Amino acid sequence: MMEFGKRQDPKKRLYGIVGVVLFHVLLVWGLVSGLARKAIEVLPSPIETQILEDDVPQEEPPPPPPPPDLDIPPPPFVPPPEINIATPPPPSQNTLSAVSTTPPPPAPPPVAAPKPAVRVAPVVKASACRQPEYPPVSERLGEAGTVVLQMLVGVDGKVTESRIETSSGFERLDKAAQQALSRCRFTPGSVDGKPEPSWAPLKYTFKPQS
Numbered sequence: 001m002m003e004f005g006k007r008q009d010p011k012k013r014l015y016g017i018v019g020v021v022l023f024h025v026l027l028v029w030g031l032v033s034g035l036a037r038k039a040i041e042v043l044p045s046p047i048e049t050q051i052l053e054d055d056v057p058q059e060e061p062p063p064p065p066p067p068p069d070l071d072i073p074p075p076p077f078v079p080p081p082e083i084n085i086a087t088p089p090p091p092s093q094n095t096l097s098a099v100s101t102t103p104p105p106p107a108p109p110p111v112a113a114p115k116p117a118v119r120v121a122p123v124v125k126a127s128a129c130r131q132p133e134y135p136p137v138s139e140r141l142g143e144a145g146t147v148v149l150q151m152l153v154g155v156d157g158k159v160t161e162s163r164i165e166t167s168s169g170f171e172r173l174d175k176a177a178q179q180a181l182s183r184c185r186f187t188p189g190s191v192d193g194k195p196e197p198s199w200a201p202l203k204y205t206f207k208p209q210s
Contacts, residue, residue: 145170
């Protein structure tokens, strides 16, 4: 239970009054400083002024005067030169022509045409050679046929080159005929009686022996 009529301590009362006064002082100081800051911020910034000079239009110079009209006189008349063309006089009807009595030179004798060269082909005969041997394999298989060779016969009658012109159908028969007949000696060809290397055909037929 509270005791009424008890006297309060004077020191505590003094402290309370001082605290209230300090609170009001701080409150007033805060309000004053805040309003002053807002007033500074609200004030507008200073306005800068600048004096502008009026643009004075420049006057354009006057155009140059037109050139004066000059009358050009026409060129003087020069007459064309006179050209005189000399024409030969007409021939006289009584003109006499000189007649030469010198006989013309004789015509050159006709040049005789060159005689064509007389060519004689070489004589190549298989009968004059040793007969080619029949390949055993071809004979056993019944291979047969005719081969045509081209022989180059030299000036001494020997064969210097040969080639197969028409095959017999079997390579073994073609090679056997070419190797054997190329070792033969034939009569060489000639031109105007002089021996000359020349080509000649030679035909040989392989027949199986019965």
